[in-house]
Each structure stands twice: as structure tokens, then as C-alpha cells.
Amino acid sequence: MATDPIERKLLKLQATSLEKGRFPLAAACGDLIAHRDDLDRRINLLGAAHEAGLLRNSLAPLWTEWRTDETAWLDRCLARLTTSDRDHDHWAVAAMLGCNAKLALQAAQRAGLEIFSLRHAERFDKPALHIASLSMPSKLDRIRACVVELGWDLKTHELVDCARMRAVLWDSVSVVSGSEAGTGTMSCFLRSQLPYGSWRNPQDLFELKAEWVVPRAASIAA
Structure with a gap:
């Protein structure tokens, strides 16, 4: 059983997403659980969570956990949106x-x-x-x-x-x-x-x- 509170949250979110048919979010959870420190996967998870309709009370703890360096976070998001023609990169x-x-x-x-x-x-x-x-x-x-x-x-x-x-x-x-x-x-x-x-x-x-x-x-x- 996971002891890390963030991993517990991700596992719970993954299970809930599968139950509710939010398959992109469930996949993003599983990918991040396997690669916990990867910045792109964290961006994917938060983007998928917003797209699935999760509100601030669900997202804010993850914002706090992962965006301690907000400049680096924004730099990576904007790099993804400008260095290639990622028309699909809603996340x-x-x-x-x-x-x-x-x-x-x-x-x-x-x-x-x-x-x-x-x-x-x-x-x-x-x-x-x-x-x-x-x-x-x-x-x-x-x-x-x-x-x-x-x-x-x-x-x-x-x-x-x-x-x-x-x-x-x-x-x-x-x-x-x-x-x-x-x-x-x-x-x-x-x-x-x-x-x-x-x-x-x-x-x-x-x-x-x-x-x-x-x-x-x-x-x-x-």
C-alpha cells in the first residue's frame, strides 16, 4: 500500500477516473505514478485533471506540491506550446x-x-x-x-x-x-x-x- 500522500491521491484519482470513464486522466495518473519526478508528466496530469472537470479544491494541493518553482513550470508549458506545432497539447x-x-x-x-x-x-x-x-x-x-x-x-x-x-x-x-x-x-x-x-x-x-x-x-x- 502506498504511504506517500501524493501517491495515495494519485491512486485514488486513477481509480475514480476509471470508474467515471475519464480514461485520459486515468492514463495520466498511471504514467505519473511510474515516473513521479517527471515535469512533463506532472503537467499532463494537471492538464488532464482540469479537462476532466476537477475544480480548485482538487487541483490546489497538486499546484502547491509541484509548482514550487513556478518559473520552471511555466517555461516548460510554454516550450511545449512554441517549440513544435502541438495542436493537441491542451494539457x-x-x-x-x-x-x-x-x-x-x-x-x-x-x-x-x-x-x-x-x-x-x-x-x-x-x-x-x-x-x-x-x-x-x-x-x-x-x-x-x-x-x-x-x-x-x-x-x-x-x-x-x-x-x-x-x-x-x-x-x-x-x-x-x-x-x-x-x-x-x-x-x-x-x-x-x-x-x-x-x-x-x-x-x-x-x-x-x-x-x-x-x-x-x-x-x-x-
Whole structure:
């Protein structure tokens, strides 16, 4: 019988996941139990747990246990999202939730991403968000490739809304207060949100309205 509290938690989560038909999460548990110190497998487990609908009270103990070095955690998540065209890597997107936004923005810059737009977003019953849209540098005015979005709670600066797109193709775009705004299409869209929610879409509308734009100097993204 396992004596380590984390291993007991993983074994219990694996059994529960099998019972409820959450087979990707059960597989992630088994893989991590066999390789307890592997960073990628820890990212997989937290991403799979969020995708399966587990809430903060279940995830927070694992956040505390595994994200003692939040910078290294974010660096690895963003490396997975930028060093290859991992359109399927929803787990790396979800595993950033709950991290500090300032650290995440710094990690994104180390990964080679640059902010091309910063916007404000309201929520019905929670504090508003700022959302930074980042991509790899591009010489093409109407294309943004390897797009990552980081959205944070304005009171806590906690990441609560993260996304990744293979590319954004602008139909029309202008620059407003240093941010790109316009309409276009996005491909291979992955999104995760706290307290729950995961979405995938092969292609959809991409819109950043001029009135949503936040000046960089008014944000922690400055």
C-alpha cells in the first residue's frame, strides 16, 4: 500500500477516473505514478485533471506540491506550446491556470513570444480580466503564428483564462494604443478557463474590438 500522500491521491484519482470513464486522466495518473519526478508528466496530469472537470479544491494541493518553482513550470508549458506545432497539447494550456500572470508573461517572452494585443474583458460575477495575445515575431502584417493568450484576474493577477492557436489570419486589422485590433479567423484553437471549462475548435472567428484595447502602460504587461 502506498504511504506517500501524493501517491495515495494519485491512486485514488486513477481509480475514480476509471470508474467515471475519464480514461485520459486515468492514463495520466498511471504514467505519473511510474515516473513521479517527471515535469512533463506532472503537467499532463494537471492538464488532464482540469479537462476532466476537477475544480480548485482538487487541483490546489497538486499546484502547491509541484509548482514550487513556478518559473520552471511555466517555461516548460510554454516550450511545449512554441517549440513544435502541438495542436493537441491542451494539457500544457490548462496546466498554466492558477499561475502568476507576471511570471507567465516573462516566461512567454523567454520562449520568443511578443505581445501584439492587450485587451480588457468583463466577467459576470468575478473581477474583470486583462488578456494578452502573443505570437512569434512576424514580417507579415496579416498573419500571427503560434498564438498564445494569457488572461489574468485584475485583483489577484492569477491566470484564469489561457489559450493557444496555430495561427490568426487577419481580414482587417489596425493598431489602437499599441495593440492590433480587427477581425479574422483562427485555426486549431485550444482554451482552458478557471474555475472550469475546456474548448477545442479547428477554426473560428477571431475578433479584437478597438474598444477592448488596454494601453500597455495600464497593465502588468508593461
